[in-house]
Amino acid sequence: MKEDVVNKMKSVSMFVSFFAVILFMCTGCNKQEGQTDTLPEAPEEKIAVVEVMPLDVKTFTAKASFFGEVQGIAEATLVSYGGGEVAKLKVKSGQTVKKGQSLCNIDGEKFSLATESALLNQKVAEGEYKRAQEHLQKETYSQLQVDKIHQGYLLAKQMVLDALKMKRGALCECPISGVVTHTFIEENQNLPPGSPTISVAQLHKVKIKVNVSEGDIQGLVLQGKAYAVLPDGENRIEGVINSISQQVLAKNRSFLAEAWFPNKGHRLKPGQTIEVILYKKPLKDVIVVPSEAILSLEKESVVMIMKDNKAVKIPVIKGPADARETVISSGLTAGDQLIIKGHALVSDGAQVKVVR
Secondary structure (H helix, E strand, C coil): CHHHHHHHHHHHHHHHHHHHHHHHHHHHHCCCCCCCCCCCCCCCCCCEEEEEEECCEEEECCEEEEEEEEEEEEEEEEEECCCEEEEEECCCCCCEECCCCECEEECHHHHHHHHHHHHHHHHHHHHHHHHHHHHHHCCCCCHHHHHHHHHHHHHHHHHHHHHHHHHHHHHCECCCCEEEEEECCCCCCEECCCEEEEEEEEEEEEEEEEEEECCCCCCCCCCCEEEEECCCCCCEEEEEEEEECCCCECCCCEEEEEEEEECHHHCCCCCCEEEEEEECCCEEEEEEEEHHHCEECCCCEEEEEEECCEEEEEEEEEEEECCCEEEEEECCCCCCEEEEECHHHCCCCCEEEECC
C-alpha cells in the first residue's frame, strides 16, 4: 500500500516538472534573438507652441466712453408771462435769430400800453419823492411822510420791471443770438399765463454733460481731449473737457463732467444722446500689455512669460486700462518675453516653443 502511494506522488512530481519545462520553452520562443529584458521608457515631455511679445516702455493714454445729451453752449426758452392770443408767429425751427429780435406777438399791443403806463407812473412817483425830500429839508414834512412817498416810488419802479417782463414775453424778445430749436405755439392759439413759446440756442458750439464713475474720474484733466461720436458711428468731432465736478452725486456715486465741441454745420442737435470719449492724462514710460494676456486667478492676476524656453508665471499689479490694453504697475520689466498666445494652456515651468 505504501509503495503505491509513493509511486503516485512520483508520477505527479514528474508531471509538474514536465509542464514547467514546456512553459519556459514557449516563453523563450516569443523573444527575438539577442533581445534582452528592459524597463519601459518614460514618455517624452510635450513642448507647447506659443506666441510671445517683447515688452518695452511706452506712453499710454487711457480713455473711457460715456453717453450724454447735446445742449447749445447757451440756451433760452421764452415764456408768455401774461398769456393771451397768439396774433403772429414770426419764425420757424432752424431759423437764425438775433438778440432783441421779436419772434412772435401775443397781445403785444396790450402789454406795450401797460408798460408805457407803468413808466409814466414811475416818473410821477419819482417827482413826488424828490419834492418830499425838499420838504424834509425845510422841515415841512416829517420823515414818516417821506418814507411813505419813497415806498410808493419803489413800488412804481417794480411795476415797470414787471410790465417790461410781460411785454418781452408778449413780443417773444430773444435774449440771445442763435438758432430757433423749437416752437411751442401756433397762430390764433390762446395761451394761459406762464406758457413756453419758443426755444433758442447758440449752436456754433455745443456742450455735452456726462456722469463719470468714481473709478473713471481718476486721470481726467481740464482741457483734456474729448471726442463726440456722430450718430453714423464713424465720424467724430474733437473737443475738450471744459469742467469736472469735484463733488460726487449721491444718487449714483458719479461725478459730472462737461465737454465742449465745435459744431460747424450744426451736425450735433440739441436733445440728441451722443457717445462721448474722454481721454485721460498720458502716462509716460510704462509697461503696457494686451488685456487678454492677463489671467485672473482667485486671489491675484498673473501673466506668463517665456524664460530659457520655459513658461514662467508672474504675479502682476494692474494699473489704468482701456478696452484693449492694461498698464502693469508691478511685476514686469522691459525686455520680458510676454506670452500672448497659448498662455492659458501652459503651466508654470512647462517647455515652450515660439511660433513666428
